Amino acid sequence: MRKIAVIGAGGINSWVVHHLSEICDIFDKKELIFVKIFDRDEVEEKNILRNNQNFEVEDLMKQKAEVLGKRYKFDYSITLITEHNLDVLDNFDDIILGVDNHRTRQMLYKYALEKGKYLIDMRAQGTQMAFNVLDLEKNIDYYNKKFFSNKDLMERKGSCQLTRDIDK
Numbered sequence: 001m002r003k004i005a006v007i008g009a010g011g012i013n014s015w016v017v018h019h020l021s022e023i024c025d026i027f028d029k030k031e032l033i034f035v036k037i038f039d040r041d042e043v044e045e046k047n048i049l050r051n052n053q054n055f056e057v058e059d060l061m062k063q064k065a066e067v068l069g070k071r072y073k074f075d076y077s078i079t080l081i082t083e084h085n086l087d088v089l090d091n092f093d094d095i096i097l098g099v100d101n102h103r104t105r106q107m108l109y110k111y112a113l114e115k116g117k118y119l120i121d122m123r124a125q126g127t128q129m130a131f132n133v134l135d136l137e138k139n140i141d142y143y144n145k146k147f148f149s150n151k152d153l154m155e156r157k158g159s160c161q162l163t164r165d166i167d168k
Helices: 011-026 045-049 064-072 102-115 140-147 151-155 163-167
Strands: 002-007 033-038 075-077 094-097 118-125 128-133
Touching: 002 011, 011 033, 011 064, 011 118, 033 064, 064 075, 094 102, 102 118, 102 140, 102 151
Parallel strands: 002 033, 002 094, 033 075, 094 118
Antiparallel strands: 118 128
């Protein structure tokens, strides 16, 4: 069984979960894939008004991971992944990352490189979408230089991606 950790349940990953479910259904493979969604955020009005997250009005003030987990019959955890609980990911083969915090993104890149785990970093801003597949042949210094060298950006919480990140 392939085990996939989805880190972040807002924005782009709310749609990733939807499409993962569709793919499993189309190919009748849900019993071969275990998906667990990790997020601690609640659905807010702005998540619905912008129409870029996969939530409905009845989801307001509910936990994003729980809403999506129940809707698509995936496991979920109301958990913020930090350096203190990274070991919860040890049993997963793959990580799909969709977070709005560059420090968390950097921490998970480092973890995946050290553990040899496949990681795809989903990024979106508005209707633009990009992704980065972690190259296990590279090291964290490469990614620090490429994505994590701007100190102001590292301290800021915001979109999963800034326009300049796509161009690198």
